[in-house]
Amino acid sequence: MLGRISHRAPFLLALFAMLLFGVLDMIRGVVAPSILHAFSLNYALLGLLFSLSSIGYLVGSFLSGLVLDRLGQKPVMTVGISVLFFGLVFIAFGKTYDVLGLGYFLAGIGNGLMEIAVNSVVPLVATEHQSRYFNLLHGFYGAGATFAPIAAAWVISTFSLWQLPYVLAGFLVVVLFVLVLITVYPAAKPMPTAPLTKADSSLPLTKLFVSPALYLLILAIMVYVVAEVGIANWLPTFLHTTRGFSTSLAATFLALFYLTFTVGRFTGSVIVHRIGSVRSIVVASVLAFFCTLSASFFQGKASLLFIVAGLFFGLIFPTISSMASEAFPTRTATVMSMLFTFAGLGSIAATWLIGVIATSFGLTVGFYVMDTCLLGTGGLILLFSLYVKRQSRWKDTGCDVHMPVL
Numbered sequence: 001m002l003g004r005i006s007h008r009a010p011f012l013l014a015l016f017a018m019l020l021f022g023v024l025d026m027i028r029g030v031v032a033p034s035i036l037h038a039f040s041l042n043y044a045l046l047g048l049l050f051s052l053s054s055i056g057y058l059v060g061s062f063l064s065g066l067v068l069d070r071l072g073q074k075p076v077m078t079v080g081i082s083v084l085f086f087g088l089v090f091i092a093f094g095k096t097y098d099v100l101g102l103g104y105f106l107a108g109i110g111n112g113l114m115e116i117a118v119n120s121v122v123p124l125v126a127t128e129h130q131s132r133y134f135n136l137l138h139g140f141y142g143a144g145a146t147f148a149p150i151a152a153a154w155v156i157s158t159f160s161l162w163q164l165p166y167v168l169a170g171f172l173v174v175v176l177f178v179l180v181l182i183t184v185y186p187a188a189k190p191m192p193t194a195p196l197t198k199a200d201s202s203l204p205l206t207k208l209f210v211s212p213a214l215y216l217l218i219l220a221i222m223v224y225v226v227a228e229v230g231i232a233n234w235l236p237t238f239l240h241t242t243r244g245f246s247t248s249l250a251a252t253f254l255a256l257f258y259l260t261f262t263v264g265r266f267t268g269s270v271i272v273h274r275i276g277s278v279r280s281i282v283v284a285s286v287l288a289f290f291c292t293l294s295a296s297f298f299q300g301k302a303s304l305l306f307i308v309a310g311l312f313f314g315l316i317f318p319t320i321s322s323m324a325s326e327a328f329p330t331r332t333a334t335v336m337s338m339l340f341t342f343a344g345l346g347s348i349a350a351t352w353l354i355g356v357i358a359t360s361f362g363l364t365v366g367f368y369v370m371d372t373c374l375l376g377t378g379g380l381i382l383l384f385s386l387y388v389k390r391q392s393r394w395k396d397t398g399c400d401v402h403m404p405v406l
Helices: 008-038 043-071 073-093 097-119 121-125 130-159 164-182 205-209 212-242 247-275 277-297 300-313 316-327 329-361 363-391
Strands: none
Touching (some): 008 043, 008 097, 008 130, 008 247, 043 329, 073 097, 097 130, 121 130, 130 247, 130 316, 205 329, 212 247, 212 277, 212 300, 212 316, 212 329, 247 277, 247 316, 277 300, 277 363
């Protein structure tokens, strides 16, 4: 059982939005080889192009955090969807690298505006077990990411148009826009759990911004996103150029990665609640590290370990999000904005840094960056655990994040 939930319509719409986010992110990875060829780019320029999407996401998530508490989910969602739609138009019909970059930048802004609003729905509608709802929500991202690579690769190979998947995605964006307009969203309300600090229910921003616990969570989600976005953007190109995979087979591997990724998120809604958030993240980070390192270092069947790694990738991001939401319940929108803003920085680092390293030293070396970041994620969460225990505050918070015995 997930627990009680109010306002089902906004949550169901949030699930659909997360499905769309997964579709859009995976289209970007699948069309990467086609863009390389069509615009005669090197890895560094391709990485810069995708970094523009991440920069836009950073801007959008920052702006969303500033206005979400005042305006509410619906206005932010409608603006975000509109900006996203225009970005897709520029991507699908742009004839130059500059126009394509503008399209990715606008799409990133729209995505950032929407995603903060989507994630902030959970604390408003879930009365208990928020970690389960966050895993379910992000599981739908994985569902979209699972079928999108295969569908996009089929569309490209059948019609010989790499832009067509973005055109089809644009129709889904229009559907989402209409559904948002007719959906009634709940008003913001304070959560019943107490904040991590000793402040009262109106936790001042000055105290929030000096909390070491907050910045440990921010750093953890930032370095994790480097690994996840690196897989999403570069795995098809890596398999195509270094392992000789066809575009369809490389896209299939990405789809299977996100299939196991989705399984990891859905099962994570149960596992995390039983064994604890900290223990879950640390174990998942270490196992994902060994899988991706082996798959990128060894040839042959070892590439299958990329698929296995998805099981462990899947539960990390939503579990960190849940920990942040429950630790700072009266500042959920602000905290989510900060987390997602720095996640955007991690995305920028992934797409640009891996592209630069790949151009100079080869794409295999670029993949080692992701391996290192997975270990960093687990280490930062352990530091978060140690800090909270040392402050002797955790037992009095009422949070549903169970700390391991260290």
